[in-house]
Amino acid sequence: MEVLEWYDVVLRLALAALFGALVGLERESAGQDAGFRTHLLLALGSAVFGAISVGGFDAFITDDPTNVQVDVTRVASYVAAGVGFIGGGVIIKHAGSVRGITTATSLWTAAAIGLAAGLGFWAAAITATVIALVALAALKPLSDWVGKRSHPPRSLVVQIAGPTAATDVLRAVQQEVPGAIRSMQLGQGESDGHELVVQFWTQPDDDTIHRLVTRIKLEFGEDIRSVHLLS
Secondary structure (H helix, E strand, O other): OOOOOHHHHHHHHHHHHHHHHHHHHHHHHOOOOOOHHHHHHHHHHHHHHHHHHHHOOHHHOOOOOOOOOOOOHHHHHHHHHHHHHHHHOOOEEEOOEEEOHHHHHHHHHHHHHHHHHHOOOHHHHHHHHHHHHHHHHHOHHHHHHHHHHHOOOEEEEEEEOOHHHHHHHHHHHHHHOOOOEEEEEEEEOOOOOEEEEEEEOOOOOHHHHHHHHHHHHHHOOOOEEEEEEEO
């Protein structure tokens, strides 16, 4: 069993968090739901479990003869597997997007921190706590900034002469951009007309938008007053 010094533990966890964050930053810039904070926490939690397995059970190793065999490392493996079911319960797929991934990984990391603290593996527990708090709080503005640049919300605004055409227009949007609708709202528009606002999870490409706008104007020409896209 390898003996880990406190500075070695700190270095391992810090590097694991850095490497995970770099991978996640690339994924978030590509518009994926699991971004750099999620990858950072997942790598951090894995590093804590790994460090515990390597150096957290030194006190249980003895050369004294005994007829009792104790494998305390099995506790860590059961915690790692069991907390996955808890994390899975907070992940929700809705309207083409996945929510709760960061919360699930933070739960998993918290379980690793608790296990480290319970074993008195204080260097790992303290370091993981500090890094996790930085990832969840201090790095959130950076995560939001990257997310907005990679997939800014776009809204299609359709001014309709009457409410009867709103359902048909919405059906056309769903057919042209399947699974991309984040929200939709029908309200009072200009004069006595109505305004349909459809917000997308990710920005549709220019060809898709052109095809959609053309279809709306051709199929519902008399009922449509204007169609435009907002950033």
